[in-house]
Every structure is written in structure tokens, then in C-alpha cells.
Amino acid sequence: MLRPKVDGAAHLHRLTAGHPLGLFLLVSSAAGVVGNAGQANYAAANVFLDQLAHHRRALGLPGTSVSFGAWAGEGLAAEHADLERMARLGHRAITPEQGRELTELSLRRDASHLVAWSLDLPRLRSAAPTGALWRSLLPAPRSAQAGSHTLADRLARLPEPERAARVLALVREEAAHALGLRSAQSVRPDQPLRDLGMDSVTAVDLRNRISTRIGTKLPATLLFDHPTPTRLAEYLMAGALATTGRTSRKPVPVASPVLSSDEPVALVAMACRVPGGVSDPDGLWRLVAEGRDAVGPFPAGRWDVESLYDPDPDALGKSYAREGGFLDDIDSFDAGFFGITPKEAAAMDPQQRLLLETAWESLERAGIVPADLAGSTTGVYVGMFGSDYLSGTRLDQLDGYVGTGSALSVASGRLAYTLGLNGPALTVDTACSSSLVAVHLAAQALRAGECDLALAGGVTLMVTPQTFVEFSRLRGLSPTGRCRSFSDGADGAIWAEGAGMVVLKRLSDARRDDDRILAVLRGTAVNQDGRSQGLSAPNGPAQEQVIRRALEQSGLRPDDIDYVEAHGTGTTLGDPIEANALAEVFGATRTGERPLYLGSLKSNIGHAQAASGVIGLIKVVQSLHHESLPRTLHADTPSRHVDWTDSGLHLLRDEVAWPASAARVRRAGVSAFGISGTNAHVIVEEAVQAPMPEPVVELRAGQRLFVLSGRSEEGLRGQAAALARHLAEDTGAALPDLAHTLARHRTHFERRTAVLAEDRDELRSVLGEVATGRITLPPFREELTGKVAFVYSGHGGQWPGMGLDLMTQSEAFRAELTRIDEAVQRHVGWSVLNALRAPEEFAPWSGPSICSRRCSR
Numbered sequence: 070m071l072r073p074k075v076d077g078a079a080h081l082h083r084l085t086a087g088h089p090l091g092l093f094l095l096v097s098s099a100a101g102v103v104g105n106a107g108q109a110n111y112a113a114a115n116v117f118l119d120q121l122a123h124h125r126r127a128l129g130l131p132g133t134s135v136s137f138g139a140w141a142g143e144g145l146a147a148e149h150a151d152l153e154r155m156a157r158l159g160h161r162a163i164t165p166e167q168g169r170e171l172t173e174l175s176l177r178r179d180a181s182h183l184v185a186w187s188l189d190l191p192r193l194r195s196a197a198p199t200g201a202l203w204r205s206l207l208p209a210p211r212s213a214q215a216g217s218h219t220l221a222d223r224l225a226r227l228p229e230p231e232r233a234a235r236v237l238a239l240v241r242e243e244a245a246h247a248l249g250l251r252s253a254q255s256v257r258p259d260q261p262l263r264d265l266g267m268d269s270v271t272a273v274d275l276r277n278r279i280s281t282r283i284g285t286k287l288p289a290t291l292l293f294d295h296p297t298p299t300r301l302a303e304y305l306m307a308g309a310l311a312t313t314g315r316t317s318r319k320p321v322p323v324a325s326p327v328l329s330s331d332e333p334v335a336l337v338a339m340a341c342r343v344p345g346g347v348s349d350p351d352g353l354w355r356l357v358a359e360g361r362d363a364v365g366p367f368p369a370g371r372w373d374v375e376s377l378y379d380p381d382p383d384a385l386g387k388s389y390a391r392e393g394g395f396l397d398d399i400d401s402f403d404a405g406f407f408g409i410t411p412k413e414a415a416a417m418d419p420q421q422r423l424l425l426e427t428a429w430e431s432l433e434r435a436g437i438v439p440a441d442l443a444g445s446t447t448g449v450y451v452g453m454f455g456s457d458y459l460s461g462t463r464l465d466q467l468d469g470y471v472g473t474g475s476a477l478s479v480a481s482g483r484l485a486y487t488l489g490l491n492g493p494a495l496t497v498d499t500a501c502s503s504s505l506v507a508v509h510l511a512a513q514a515l516r517a518g519e520c521d522l523a524l525a526g527g528v529t530l531m532v533t534p535q536t537f538v539e540f541s542r543l544r545g546l547s548p549t550g551r552c553r554s555f556s557d558g559a560d561g562a563i564w565a566e567g568a569g570m571v572v573l574k575r576l577s578d579a580r581r582d583d584d585r586i587l588a589v590l591r592g593t594a595v596n597q598d599g600r601s602q603g604l605s606a607p608n609g610p611a612q613e614q615v616i617r618r619a620l621e622q623s624g625l626r627p628d629d630i631d632y633v634e635a636h637g638t639g640t641t642l643g644d645p646i647e648a649n650a651l652a653e654v655f656g657a658t659r660t661g662e663r664p665l666y667l668g669s670l671k672s673n674i675g676h677a678q679a680a681s682g683v684i685g686l687i688k689v690v691q692s693l694h695h696e697s698l699p700r701t702l703h704a705d706t707p708s709r710h711v712d713w714t715d716s717g718l719h720l721l722r723d724e725v726a727w728p729a730s731a732a733r734v735r736r737a738g739v740s741a742f743g744i745s746g747t748n749a750h751v752i753v754e755e756a757v758q759a760p761m762p763e764p765v766v767e768l769r770a771g772q773r774l775f776v777l778s779g780r781s782e783e784g785l786r787g788q789a790a791a792l793a794r795h796l797a798e799d800t801g802a803a804l805p806d807l808a809h810t811l812a813r814h815r816t817h818f819e820r821r822t823a824v825l826a827e828d829r830d831e832l833r834s835v836l837g838e839v840a841t842g843r844i845t846l847p848p849f850r851e852e853l854t855g856k857v858a859f860v861y862s863g864h865g866g867q868w869p870g871m872g873l874d875l876m877t878q879s880e881a882f883r884a885e886l887t888r889i890d891e892a893v894q895r896h897v898g899w900s901v902l903n904a905l906r907a908p909e910e911f912a913p914w915s916g917p918s919i920c921s922r923r924c925s926r
Contacts, residue, residue, distance in 0.1 A: 074114035078121055086130070092176070095122055095134040099184055102136050122181040135175045138163055138186030161187040220283050225312045236310060237302040239282060244298060247275040258299040259440055262292060264408060285309040300444070331622065334512045334590040335579035335756070338435030338572040339687050340427040344394035344565055344674045349430075353684070354691040356673060357699040358724075363674045364394050364550060364563060371395075372534050382544050388537035392550030394565025394675030399423075399530055406780050407487055416474035418458040420528045420568075421483055424451060427570040428484050428524050435572045435584070436814040443489030448520035450511040451481040451496050452503025452527030453679045457535055484524065492520035498679070500743035501636075502595075503527050504569065505682025509593040509749055515575050526570035529678040536564050536678075547639060552676055554637030554669035555644050555711065555720050556704040562638040565675030569683035586756035588690045591736065592623030598746035605744045607643050612650035612748055616738065619750040620654075625736070628658035630665065630752070631727065632698055632737040634685040637669025638676055639703075645710035647740070652716035659717025668721040672702040682741030686751060689737045693755045698725045729755065772825045773808045775832065777839070778818040782846055785820045790840035796833050804829065822846050871905055 078095060085093070100108065101115030118134050125132030139155060141162035156162070163171070163186070171185035224232045241253040248265050250256065256265065267275070272292035280287045283305065288294070295301040339350050345363030347353050356363060367374045379387035402422040404414035414422070428449075432439045459475055473479045477496045485494040493514055497507045504527025511525035531537075540546045540562070547553070547561035579586050596615045598608035620627060633655075636647055648667070655665045670681075670688050677684055692698055700721050707713050707720045727735060735755045742748045777792070779785030796802060804826075822839060826832035838844045876883045890901040 070108065070111040071114045075117045078118055082121060082125065090131050093122075093125060093131045093133070094176070095119075095132070097134045097136040099136045099138045099186055102184055119182045126181045132181055133175060134182045135172060136182070136184045137168065137171070138184075140165075140168065156189070159189040161189055163187050221310050224310055232310075232312075233302065233306060236305055237298060240279065240298045240302050240305070243278040243282065244275055247271050247278060256298055258302075259297055259443070261296045261408075262298070263296060267292065279305070283309055297443075330516050331592075331624065332516055333576045333754070334515055335574045335576045335584065335586045336571050336588045336590060336690060336753075337574055337579055337584045337586060338431045338437075339570065339587065339690065340431035340434060341567065341569040341684055341687050342396055342423060342427065343567050343677075343684060344396060346397055350687050350691055353687060354695060357670065357688060357691075358695070358697065360700060360702060361673065362551070362702060364392050364565070367391055367393065367534070368395050371532070377534055377537075380548075382541055384541075386538060388534060388541045388546070389548060390537055390541065390546040390550055390563060393531070393537070393563055394567070394677065396530065396566045396568075399532075399566075402426075403780070403784070406784065413470045413474070416459070416470035418456055418475055418480070418530075419532060420453055420456055420458075420530050421474070421480050423528050423530065423568040424453075424480055424484055424526070424570070425487060427526065427528075427568050428488070431524065431526075431570040431572050432488075433815060436810065437572075438814060438816050439488050440816055442522070444491060445522065446492040446520045447488070447490040448492035448511060448514050448523040449481045449484045449490060449494040450507040450514075450523060450525040451484070452499070452505070452507040452683070453477060453480055453496060453529065454498045454500065454503065456530055457533045480528075492523070497527075498745075499747035499749075500745040501676070501678050501681055502741040502743035502745070502747050502749045503679040503682070504684075505686070505739065505741035505749035505751060506595055506743075506747060508571065508573075508590070508683060508686065508751055509595050511573050512590055512593050515573060521574070521578060523573045524570060525573055526568070526683045527680040528568040529680045530566050530568075531564065540564075545640065551703050552637070552639035552669070552671040553703040554635065554639050554672045554701055555648060555667065555708050556639070557706040557708050558703065559639045559641050559644055559708060561640055562671075563675045565671075565677045567674065567677035567680040567684050569680055569687050571683060571686065586758065588693055589754040589756050591625065591752045591754045592619045592621070593749070593751045594618035594622055595747065595749045598748065601746070604746070607646045607742060608746070609646045609650045609653075611746075612647060612740070612742060613653045615748045615750045616650070616654050616740070619738065619752050623752045625752065626658070627655045629734075630655065630736050630738055632666040632668070632689070632692070634689050634737060634739045635667055635669045636681075636740045636742045637667075637671050637701075639671065641708075641710070643742075644708055647742070648708070648711040648716065648718060652712070652718055656715065656717035664719035665717055666698055666721055666725060667718050668698065668701040672704065682739065682749060682751075685741070686739045686753065689739055689753050692727060692737070693735060693753070696726065696728045698727045700724050770827075772827045773804055774812070775808050775824045775826060776811050776817070776821065777824070778816070778821040780818050780820065782820055784818070785822060785846060786840050786842065789822075789824075789836045793833050793836040793840060796829060796836075800829075804832065820846065820849060869905060873905060 082093075095118040097118040098111070098115040100112040101119055104112055115136065119136060122132040122134035138160060139162045141164050167187060168185070175183045175185060224235060227235065237258060238253065241256040241258070244256045244262060244265075244267075245251070245253045248256075248262070248267060248271060250265070256262075261267075262272075262275075273289070276287050276289065276291045279291075279301075287309065291301070291304075295304045341350055341353055342348060343353050343356065343363065344365075345356050345361060347356055347363070367377065374391065377388055378391045380389050381387070382389050399419050402414060402419070404411060407425050409417070429439055432442070455475070455477060459471060473483070477498060479496075481494040481496040484490070485492070495507070495510060497503050497510065499506050504525075507527055508525045511520075511523035514520050515523055537546065545561055547563045549560060550563050552563050553559040573590070574582075574584065576586075576589060594615050596611055596618065598606075598611045601608040601611075620630075633651060635651070637644060651665065651667065659665055670685050671677075674684075698721055700723050704720055704722050707722075711718070713720070729735060734757075737753050739751045739753060740749070775792075777785060777788050779788050822844075824832065824835045824839065826835055835844070839846075872882075872886065876886060886902070893899070893901050
């Protein structure tokens with residue numbers, strides 16, 4: 070950009086110096102006058118042309134440089150510049166006809182340098198920041214009169230809620246201007262401005278606009294530090310527009326609550342995906358309660374099964390096993406729901422997709438609107454390991470997303486980013502103990518006060534068959550395709566997929582918030598095998614130590630535990646080592662009437678690897694809820710390598726009742742041991758549920774309002790279908806509770822509808838019509854954040870008695886109506902409350918009089 074212009078003009082100047090020229094015209098660019106961010110060399114080249122014209126005039130030679138603005142049509146500006154953004158700032162692109170006229174005008178003026186640009190002065194007046202060069206073309210602003218107030222002064226006189234609303238409105242208005250949107254209503258308060266097209270240039274523009282409006286210099290990183298309108302408004306309210314001095318974004322509590330290092334942790338929600346078509350914890354319970362085997366053939370659509378299988382363990386690149394536990398349809402992912410572009414979604418490891426889905430679902434099961442956690446100290450703890458997802462892919466087609474799509478560290482970071490969480494975010498890879506180690510770390514962080522809520526879980530997907538091929542070489546797979554946990558027929562492990570997520574809180578916090586507590590984690594522990602008989606060989610004494618440590622952390626004795634959800638991979642070496650370690654810890658405290666029950670989910674679904682620990686934990690929580698211990702499959706004859714008679718252990722070959730009792734608290738242990746040598750153990754306790762409070766107001770019979778929403782029309786109809794299925798499966802669901810949850814504990818997305826129904830049958834019928842498209846959805850509304858007003862219509866004769874019932878039931882309505890009454894009395898001299906309460910003779914006017922007054926105002 071620099072040399073062609075400079076050298077060409079200089080050569081022309083020298084070569085024509087001795088010729089009697091009548092015109093020496095230099096076509097320059099206004100970038101040399103106003104600057105050009107990111108192309109300083111281009112601006113400098115044009116400045117040289119402008120100065121060459123001055124130099125020639127000083128030598129008595131002809132010389133005119135015309136600095137043109139951006140050109141419409143073909144040219145550098147059309148290819149590289151953002152002409153739409155420039156137009157919003159008041160800088161119109163020059164058409165060829167205008168350019169010809171401006172050139173003719175320039176030549177009629179005896180000047181060495183002129184700027185030719187088409188300006189929209191009204192837009193320029195509203196858009197150009199203070200100090201911009203173009204401001205010199207506009208009339209001088211009126212000077213502030215004595216006693217006038219700044220924006221901060223005017224805001225300071227407003228009540229806190231109204232002040233916050235005004236600042237947010239200012240931010241949305243300026244953001245709409247900077248982004249060229251139709252109105253401020255196009256900018257959602259909670260939406261990252263990046264999603265609306267904000268880039269580095271428009272970010273600076275918006276910063277300048279807001280700075281001009283509030284009369285305060287703002288940092289260059291403003292929009293990167295505070296990416297949503299709400300967070301930006303909070304920053305301005307706490308800093309530049311603060312009424313009581315500069316404060317932090319959120320006030321620091323005067324005194325932090327005293328935390329106990331051994332406080333139990335409440336498990337308040339969970340979500341999972343498991344082989345066998347299981348999509349939730351209830352489905353997992355049905356699978357184990359019915360004794361179903363979820364292991365099946367390799368997915369033909371994923372791998373070339375015929376060329377992969379070979380019964381010879383020594384065959385290179387082959388697997389002698391051809392069954393496993395696989396999830397259905399792992400390619401289905403609603404990227405738009407999470408604000409992810411199709412290209413980025415294609416580069417994402419499917420494990421990251423599953424984590425997003427199960428995290429969202431678990432939060433909703435906890436009654437938490439995910440968006441409400443933005444800015445909180447919620448922690449994320451994820452157990453997983455690499456899946457070789459992008460192996461064999463043309464990475465050049467996914468430029469820019471490969472690193473974040475495949476990095477393990479990003480898995481937890483993506484969850485925190487998507488939900489706007491500011492607590493710790495860790496991805497843990499300790500092989501098959503990963504997810505239970507993640508639960509342990511989350512519980513520790515809660516007790517230490519590092520977070521107040523935690524998402525903990527794990528995931529494993531096998532997008533390539535490498536795990537089967539590797540363990541075929543090691544002869545660690547079951548040729549019969551089953552994990553025969555603690556069975557005399559155990560012949561190796563079989564691999565499976567799965568994902569699980571739990572929501573954890575400190576027990577005191579969960580009780581304070583009236584959460585439904587599913588179970589309590591009394592203690593957790595993690596340790597390492599150290600030196601054993603091989604890097605990947607299990608270590609019995611280390612397993613014994615980690616269980617004893619968990620008991621110690623729980624303040625419990627071995628005889629307080631009823632059941633252990635074992636690691637139980639079905640190998641001839643690992644299972645006896647684990648059983649003997651359990652016998653060392655629990656055997657001395659057991660009798661034949663009350664043994665330690667032992668089982669393993671791996672007999673149903675296979676070894677879910679990094680996710681196995683948390684899915685085993687979910688199984689135990691469901692066992693507590695259903696008061697039953699399901700049987701372990703494929704274990705008709707217990708392993709001969711375990712002394713079952715004197716061990717105090719009882720392998721669950723049949724279902725055993727596990728009833729709740731006031732005489733004894735039910736507790737279980739969950740174990741997970743990694744090939745890395747890292748062992749984890751968690752002790753789970755049944756939750757003592759607080760009695761449900763009596764309803765303050767008896768709910769009347771009649772129609773109820775059920776609100777539904779989705780990111781798209783398809784998503785909204787899908788929600789209707791899902792709710793209809795839920796009603797069919799759960800006949801005990803109370804409709805008032807359902808309506809309350811939909812209104813208060815679910816995210817309200819852009820596409821919305823509402824259903825009125827009086828009973829279950831009517832609700833299911835209408836939901837079915839919504840799901841199938843027989844009911845037309847309301848049109849999309851761009852603005853979803855406006856205020857709501859309730860208007861009691863009528864000409865005045867209906868006023869007496871209107872709204873009085875609601876006043877007795879709603880304190881908020883009563884307070885607002887009282888405030889309105891005071892305002893009306895100041896302006897018109899009569900009382901709204903009197904008109905509502907008093908007999909007709911005390912009413913201020915007759916009905917027609919009131920009607921005329923209302924219409925005239």
C-alpha cells in the first residue's frame with residue numbers, strides 16, 4: 070500500500086519537473102486525514118500525496134490532491150471496509166457520478182489539498198464522538214447553563230430500580246446504534262453483544278458512544294470485560310454512574326459465613342445418558358430394576374464392523390470383541406440452543422456436547438434457571454479423557470475451532486462460558502475414576518467456600534474403536550462381550566459410553582433454599598496406588614486405604630454402610646483384589662444376617678470408563694429413592710477367588726429390599742479405580758426430608774396457565790411433545806406444581822406459547838395439538854423484556870369493588886395501588902382507593918364523568 074503510491078507519485082513529480090504542466094492531479098484518500106484503523110501504511114501513503122501537492126505549490130508548480138472518501142461499487146472500500154457501519158456514522162459512500170462532480174468542483178478551486186466526501190450531517194451529529202474531526206463541520210453545541218445537571222446527577226435523583234432501568238436502556242440504545250439494529254428492543258439484556266455481530270471496531274465505537282453520553286472516559290476493554298448489556302450497565306452503575314462512590318460490581322459481604330470443613334454435601338439434581346436408550350435417571354432405574362442388559366453390537370453406522378473384528382487377539386488393528394455399551398444418536402446436537410455456530414459444533418468433541426446437555430438438564434431438574442447463575446461462583450468439575458474425535462478429519466475445514474473443540478481443558482471451560490459461571494472450572498483425567506474424582510473435588514471446593522454450587526460429572530464417548538483395539542492386544546476384553554462382575558465366569562471388561570452430571574450444594578445451603586435433597590455425600594476420598602505389580606495393575610491396600618479415609622471423613626464406622634457400588638470390571642485379577650480390600654475394611658463388622666451388599670452397574674451397561682463413577686453414584690441415589698438394591702447380572706456363580714463365607718460380603722444375585730427406617734440411616738459407598746492408579750470412594754447417605762409446609766392459600770379449581778418456550782418453533786413444539794409424554798408417564802404429577810415450575814423454574818426463550826387447561830386430559834390434548842402443528846403459534850416478538858401492566862377496563866361504573874380481592878392476597882399489588890392512589894390524589898384531588906371501596910355516594914364522579922376525565926387525560 071505504501072510504496073506503490075509514494076514511488077509512483079515521486080517518479081511522476083521528478084519526470085515532469087521540466088515540463089510546462091497545466092494540471093498535476095493526485096487522487097488521494099481521506100484515510101490520510103481522518104486515519105484508518107489497522108492500515109496505517111495506507112493512510113501514510115495518502116498523506117505523502119497530500120504533502121506532495123503542497124510541496125509542488127511551494128515550488129511554483131501546479132499540484133492538487135483530492136482526498137476522497139469511500140467509493141460505492143467496486144474498489145478497496147467496497148471489498149474491505151464496512152460501508153454499512155460507515156453509513157450509520159454519517160459517512161456515505163461516493164457514487165461515480167458524485168465523484169466526477171466533486172473532481173470538477175475541486176479543479177475549479179485554487180487549493181493544493183481538498184477533501185471530497187459525502188456526509189450525512191444529521192447522522193453525523195448523533196454519531197460522531199466528541200473531539201472527532203467531523204464535529205468541526207457542525208454547529209457548536211449549546212453551552213451548559215448554570216445549574217444544569219449531568220446524566221449522573223439526573224440518575225442520582227431516581228429510585229434504585231428506575232436508575233438501573235435507565236442505564237440499561239441507555240446501553241441497549243447505544244448498542245443498537247453501533248450495530249445498526251432497528252431498535253434497542255433488538256438487544257436482549259442478557260445476550261452477549263458478540264452474538265449480535267459486535268467486533269473490535271464496533272466495540273470501540275460503542276465504548277465511545279457511551280463515554281460521550283455519560284461524560285466519562287471508559288477503558289478500551291469495556292465490552293470485552295462486560296460482554297452483555299446487563300453486565301455493562303451494572304459496571305456503569307457501580308463505577309462511573311455510582312451515587313455513593315465507586316464500588317465493586319457486587320458488594321462484598323461484611324462477614325462471610327463460617328464454613329465447616331466436614332459439612333456434608335447435598336445432591337439436589339442429576340442427569341445422565343446411558344446405553345440401552347436411557348436418557349434420564351428414571352430410565353436408568355427402570356433398566357437396572359428390570360435386570361436389562363444394555364450391551365449390544367458395535368454401531369454399524371459409526372465403524373466398519375466387518376473389517377474391525379477378528380477373533381485372533383494377535384491380529385494387528387483388530388478387536389476380538391464386537392459388542393459394547395453404546396449411546397444412541399450421538400450426532401444429534403442442537404448447537405443453536407447453546408449459541409454455537411454449525412462450524413464450531415462440527416469441530417466439537419461430541420463429549421463436550423453431551424456435557425452441555427446434561428449440565429443444562431441437571432440444573433433444570435434442580436429448579437434452577439441456568440441464566441440466573443451468570444456471574445455466580447458456581448464451579449464445574451468434569452471427568453473425561455480424549456476421544457480422538459478429529460483424527461482423520463481435514464482440519465483445514467475447521468480452522469479456528471480445532472483447539473477448543475478437542476482440548477480436554479475446554480470441556481469444563483465451555484460449560485462455564487456458556488452458563489456465565491465464575492467459579493472454579495476443572496477437567497479431570499484419572500482414567501476410569503475421573504468422574505468420581507471430579508465429585509470429590511467439587512465437594513472439597515464447596516466445603517472450602519470456593520463455590521456455592523457445583524456441577525460435577527463425567528462423560529465417555531468412543532468415536533473411534535481404538536480402545537477396543539488397544540485392549541485386544543492386552544487381552545483385557547471379554548470375548549463374550551459382558552462385564553461379569555465378581556462372577557466365577559469373569560473373562561474381562563467390555564467398554565461402554567455414558568454421561569452423568571450431578572448438582573451439589575452445601576447441606577445447610579440446600580436446606581435454607583428449600584431444595585429437594587436427593588441424597589447426601591457424607592465423605593469423599595482420593596488416593597494413588599503407588600508402586601504395585603505394574604503401572605496399570607490394581608493395588609488392594611491402596612483401595613482399602615481410600616475407603617477407610619472416606620469413612621474417616623464421614624465420621625462413620627464400617628458397620629454404618631449397607632451397600633457398595635463396586636468398580637467391578639469383570640476381570641479375573643481386578644475383582645478379587647477389590648473384594649478382598651472390601652473384606653478387610655468391612656468383614657469384621659458383619660454378620661450373616663446383615664452382610665455388606667455388593668453390586669456393579671457394569672454388569673448391565675459395560676464399563677463406561679470416565680463416566681462410570683458418577684453413573685454408579687446416580688444408580689445408588691435411585692436405589693435409596695426406590696428402597697431397593699437391584700441384582701447384578703451374569704453372576705450366578707460368585708468368583709471362586711473370593712472367600713465369600715468369611716468376608717462379610719454378599720453379591721447381589723437377586724434384588725434385595727432396602728427400606729427406609731427410623732431406626733437406621735441407609736448409607737452406601739461408591740468406588741471407582743483408574744488404570745492411572747488413582748482411586749476414589751464416595752459415601753452416600755439418604756436425605757432426611759423436611760415436612761412439606763401447608764399451603765398458605767387453598768388453590769381454587771379451574772383453568773391453569775402452562776407456559777412453554779423454545780429457541781425455535783421446532784424446539785417449542787418439541788417441548789410440548791415432551792411435556793405430553795411426561796404427563797402420560799407420570800400420572801401423579803400435580804398440575805399446580807407443573808404450572809409453577811414452567812413459569813418460575815424454566816428458561817423463557819424467544820419463541821413462546823401458553824396453554825390453558827383445567828385437567829390432565831385437556832392439557833395433554835392441547836399439548837398434542839401444539840406438538841403436531843394443529844395449533845398456530847403466536848408470532849415471534851423481538852422485544853421480550855418490556856414491563857407488564859394490568860389494566861382494569863371499564864367506563865367507571867364498574868370501579869367499586871374492582872381489584873379488592875387481589876389487594877387482600879397480594880402485598881405487592883396492594884403497595885403499588887397505594888402508590889398510584891397517592892399520585893392520583895396529588896394531580897386530580899380524589900382517591901382511587903375511595904372509588905374502589907366507598908359506596909356510590911362517596912365516589913368522586915358518576916360513571917360518565919369518570920369516563921370523560923379518563924378519555925381527556
